[in-house]
Amino acid sequence: MRGGIPLFRFRGIQVFLHWTFLLLPAYIALTGVSEGSSWPVIASDIGQILIVFACVVLHEFGHALTAARFGVATRDITLLPIGGVASLERMPEEPRQEFWITVAGPMVNLLIAGIAFLVLAVMGLAQLTTELFGDISSWTGVLTFLVVANISLFLFNLIPAFPMDGGRILRSALGMWLPRPRATRIATVIGRILAVGFVGYGLYSGAAILAIIGVFIFMAAGSEARIVQQKADRQSLRVGQLVRNDLIRMEPTATVQDAWNALTLIDQHTLAVTDQGLFRGLVGREELRSALQRGEGVSMIGPLTRHVPSVAVEESALTVLERMVQEQLHAVMASSNGAQVGVVLRRDLEKALGPIGTSRTA
Ligand SMILES: [Zn+2]
Structure with a gap:
């Protein structure tokens, strides 16, 4: 249910309107027409829906911007007819962080309701004293609606059940x-x-x-x-269970052409560069291909070597995969008590663990 019509971008977060959202105003218009409502009435009904969804967008940004404070990126925000969804890269497992990220959404609605209520109160006072603001009746209608809609959104989202924010708040508590x-x-x-x-x-x-x-x-x-x-x-899966020892090993002095031939012969994507038996890094088929295209077939593979970080064999495979996704790594070196054991490839981790999903917050 991701993607859709791109609306706008704020702080690097793209807001999409899912096409099914358009069914909502269409439904309102159709029922309005069939019930013989006048166009201004239908327009104001659709206007109310748009106001509610503007508040939903602000609610989602409450989650997304709080997540950003904890270093969690939001891929996008999508508006569905049933509400908004913020796709967070991950949900922190630290209960305190999950709590604040989740609470921030409903708090936005409470804030909007509070501001609208204050403005109403001030306008009410103004009307009592003078007619400074002219005809304010149409504005009080919109403001009252803002108060009611946002209090409703606030209460609905606090229902302590998944997938409502209230469920997450309860869990993190x-x-x-x-x-x-x-x-x-x-x-x-x-x-x-x-x-x-x-x-x-x-x-x-x-x-x-x-x-x-x-x-x-x-x-x-x-x-x-x-x-x-x-x-x-x-x-519970450990990195050590996915170590590979079947990668081709070559010295940094090997030529690009030799490395390419060796990789294509056995249809592999990556080879390990070792120097006197010690792992130095990896070279991928793509780098070799571009080097060949530049006419560097006789150059050494040493300068093309990508150094990869080392992780302990007893580390959780999932934690390592999450780190690799975040740092855009394709491989890490596994070591046991400081000694190199072998290479762990991201695609092996992904195969074993399945894709690490984004966390959706309504
Ligand atoms: Zn929410």
Whole structure:
């Protein structure tokens, strides 16, 4: 559900409008016309939707800009008819950071409601004393709507169930005392109990929307628990289990042409450059290809060697993969007690762990 119509970019974060979003004003216009509403009424209904979504965008930037403070980039913000989604590069597992990133969204709505309320109060006073501001009735309507809409957004997002912000806030609060998978399980159970309550109350009172929201929350709660459990399972994989010793080794004095021939012969992408048995770095097929195109076939591969950082074999494979993605590394050297053991390639890590997903925050 990523991508869509690019709207604008702020602080390096692209905001997209998912095409399904357009169904919303279309639906309002259609029902308006079929009910015989006048165009100004329909326009004001659509205007209200646009105001709500402008507030949703600000809410998402609350998450994204707080995440940026903790060094977490946001890939994009996408507006769907059901709300906004900020795709964070990752969600910090430090409960305190997850807490602030999550809380920042609803706080934006509270802030907007507060400001609108203050302006209303000031305008009310102004109207009492003089008619300085002229006809303010149309503005009070918009401001009242801003207060109501943002308080609703604030309360809705604080429902303590995944995928609502409230679920994450609850989990991060529990996570300050409990291990993350356990905190997630407890938050999931609380969310599910609430969801069942919504469905029950919705059916009992005839509020279909509430029942639908309940079903949606119930299903989404389980998926967050699964993601965290899978991640805990994957966390147990160590780098040492993925060390490769089958890379071709060549001395830095070997020629580009020889290295290219050796790699293409066995259809590999990377070779290890070793100097007197010690690993110095890697050379990839792409670098060799460009060197050949520059007519440097007889040059040595030494200067083309990319030095790669070293990690301990007992490190978590997932942590190393996350670091490699962040630092755009394709390989690392694995070492045990300071001695080199072999090379670990990013694609092997990705194959073993699956792609490390972005974290979506509504
Ligand atoms: Zn949010």
